[in-house]
Amino acid sequence: MADLDVVIQTAAFDPGELQQQLIGQSTDIGGVVTFTGYVRNANExxxxxxxxxxxxxxxxxxxIQxxxxxxxxxxxxxxxxxxxxxxxxxPGDPIVWVGISAKHRAAAYAACEFAMDFLKTEAPFWKKERTADGERxxxxxxxxxxxxxRW
Structure with missing residues (x-):
């Protein structure tokens, strides 16, 4: 079974450091796919x-687990x-990081996209934006x- 980990935190993170932690000392990894999402400066x-x-x-x-x-x-x-x-x-802050390692790239790509798609729709997060017109x-x-x- 794969090593699976979920962390919810207020602190900033370093995507490169997270990737190194994901890889660890493993020598059987054929590919790592990561996604880092950032806060945008504009919406709607x-x-x-x-x-x-x-x-x-x-x-x-x-x-998420x-x-x-x-x-x-x-x-x-x-x-x-x-x-x-x-x-x-x-704006500019990293908000989410998904990292997947596998022996082959196809599995890593698909699983990363799958995880991010489900994270966006299934994980119970609520987002409120502050704009010049107030909060929404x-x-x-x-x-x-x-x-x-599609999955």
């Missing part, structure tokens, strides 16, 4: 100054990790739901 035509992320502690980790377990059942993975930030973030809660985007439905 408005400038965003702050993104506030809230989550359901315990449930959030469990849903189940997503990684599902990925490991579908593809022969060696390791998978998700690090997701919560709290107050500003964000709804799930239909494009994300459509991407998840």
């Amino acid at each position: 035509g408005d400038e965003v100054s702050v993104l506030q992320l809230e989550h359901y502690p315990g449930m959030t980790e469990r849903v 189940e997503t990684l377990e599902n990925a490991a059942q579908r593809w022969p993975l060696l390791a998978a990790q998700v690090v997701h930030r919560v709290g107050e973030l500003v 809660w964000l709804d799930q985007r239909s494009v994300d739901t459509e991407r998840t439905a």
Whole structure:
């Protein structure tokens, strides 16, 4: 079984350091695929100054863990990790990192995309943006739901 790990934190992270941790001392890895998501400075035509992320502690980790377990059942993975930030973030801050290692690249690519698609639609996170016009809660985007439905 693949080594699966989920971390929810307020602190910033270094994607390169996370990749090195994912690889560790393994010599059977053929490929690592990672995704790093960042806070954008604009959304729906408005400038965003702050993104506030809230989550359901315990449930959030469990849903993401189940997503990684599902990925490991579908593809022969060696390791998978998700690090997701919560709290107050500003444009340019890294918000999420997904790392997948496998013996072959196809499994790593597919599992990384699968994990990110399900993270966007299934993990209980709530996002609120601060703009010049005030604060607004964000709804799930239909494009994300459509991407998840293809799996």
